[in-house]
Amino acid sequence: MKKIFTVICAFLLLYHIAGAASAPQQAFEKANGLFKEKQYTEAANIYQQLIDQGFGQPELYLNAGNAWYKANKTGLAVYNYEKALSADPFNKSAAHNLAVANQRVEGYVNDLPLLFFQQWWLHVLHFHSPDGWATGAILLFWLSITGIVVLLLIPAFKPVLMRWGAGVLATGFLFYLIMGISAYLTTNTHDQGIIMGTAVKVKAAPDNESKDMFELHEGVKVQVTDATQEFCKISLPDGKTGWLACAEIKRL
Numbered sequence: 286m287k288k289i290f291t292v293i294c295a296f297l298l299l300y301h302i303a304g305a306a307s308a309p310q311q312a313f314e315k316a317n318g319l320f321k322e323k324q325y326t327e328a329a330n331i332y333q334q335l336i337d338q339g340f341g342q343p344e345l346y347l348n349a350g351n352a353w354y355k356a357n358k359t360g361l362a363v364y365n366y367e368k369a370l371s372a373d374p375f376n377k378s379a380a381h382n383l384a385v386a387n388q389r390v391e392g393y394v395n396d397l398p399l400l401f402f403q404q405w406w407l408h409v410l411h412f413h414s415p416d417g418w419a420t421g422a423i424l425l426f427w428l429s430i431t432g433i434v435v436l437l438l439i440p441a442f443k444p445v446l447m448r449w450g451a452g453v454l455a456t457g458f459l460f461y462l463i464m465g466i467s468a469y470l471t472t473n474t475h476d477q478g479i480i481m482g483t484a485v486k487v488k489a490a491p492d493n494e495s496k497d498m499f500e501l502h503e504g505v506k507v508q509v510t511d512a513t514q515e516f517c518k519i520s521l522p523d524g525k526t527g528w529l530a531c532a533e534i535k536r537l
Contacts, residue, residue, distance in 0.1 A: 309335055309338070309340060312331055312334070312335055313331075313332075313335060313345070315331060316328040316329075316331035316332050316335075316348070316352070317348070319331065320348070320351070320352055320355075323355075325352045325353075325355035325356040326352075326356045326358075328348075328352040329349055329352035329353045329356055329358070329361070332345060332348050332349035332352055333349055336349060336365075336368075341368075341372060342372070343369040343370075343372045343373040343376050343379065344369075346365045346366070346368040346369035346372065346379070347365070347366070347369045347376070347378055347379050347382070349361075349365040350362045350363075350364075350365035350366040350369065350379070350382060350383075350386070351382065353365060354382070354385075354386055359386060359389045359390060359503050359504040360479055360480060360481045360503040360504045360535070361481075361535075362382075362386045362504075363383065363386050363387065363390065363479050363504040363506070364479040364535050364537070366379050366382050366383035366386060367383065367477075367479065367506065367537050368537060370383065371537060373411065374407045374411060375407075375408070386504065387504065389504065390502060390503070390504035390505055391502040391503075392500075392501065392502050392505060393504070393505060394505070394521050394522045394523050395522065396506070396522055397522055409464070410464065410467060410468055410471065411468075413464070413468070414468070415465060415468040415469045415472055418461055418464045418465030418468050419461075419465045419469075421457075421461040421465075422458055422461035422462045422465050425454055425455075425457045425458035425461055426458045428454045428458075429451060429454040429455045429458050432447070432450060432451035432454055433451055435447070436448070436451060475509075475536040475537060476508060476509050476510070477506060477507070477508055477509065477536070477537045478506070478507055478509055478517075478534035478535055478536040478537055479504060479505070479506055479507075479534070479535050479537065480501045480502065480503055480504065480505045480506075480507060480533060480534060481503060481533060481534070481535050482501075482503060482533045483502065483503050484500055484501075484502055485500065485501045485502070485529050485530075485533045486500055486529070487499050487500065487501055487519070487525075487527035487528065487529050488516075488527055488528045488529065489527065489528070490528055491513045491515070491516035491518070491528045492516075492528075495528070498525075498527040499525060499527065501529070505521075507519040507520070507521060507534065508520045508521070509534065509536070510526070512531060515530060515531060515532075516528045516529065516530060516531060517529060517530075517531040517534055519534070
């Protein structure tokens with residue numbers, strides 16, 4: 286009886302795990318079906334639920350952006366296209382759709398183009414995920430330690446190739462460590478955002494009574510350079526700066 290009970294419990298556990306794993310895929314397919322039926326808001330909401338659950342694939346952000354765009358939610362469309370490009374900076378579909386969405390944004394200010402070395406850096410940075418860089422750093426660290434221990438404990442075994450190998454492993458470890466830290470900081474730095482309000486007044490100071498400097502519209506991308514509890518200081522690519530309520534910005 287105990288064996289039968291154990292087998293039944295294991296079967297139920299595996300069934301539960303399989304069901305939990307298939308649920309996100311079913312939700313994704315349901316959203317795709319709703320999109321085809323032109324129920325864009327409903328589809329976008331399901332995509333957004335998957336994103337909120339921690340799924341961050343570029344394709345998911347791209348689909349969410351497409352659905353919000355069709356639902357005339359320009360700010361959320363731009364936000365999701367930007368998130369897709371954050372995960373995959375050279376995603377041509379996301380870049381094209383973002384450019385199309387930005388045509389709807391009143392007062393859109395084009396970002397400065399990336400220089401060649403900035404593009405090269407992005408290519409290298411996104412070669413691995415932050416976890417991938419960290420895993421590589423740990424592996425190379427222990428291989429370096431192993432090589433050093435071999436050199437110290439076996440004095441007779443010190444060919445030039447072994448020394449060079451230990452040096453290469455140590456250099457690789459430092460490179461992976463630096464890239465892992467950079468990837469982590471890039472992923473977890475949220476100093477940019479998208480304006481979600483239809484028409485937002487930008488103030489001269491972090492105070493509702495201060496002078497209005499200019500107005501921003503839904504979908505404009507801003508750089509957050511400072512913040513108080515309620516207000517954020519923002520800057521635009523054309524040099525304009527000012528303060529607005531942080532609630533008006535959806536951080537990338």
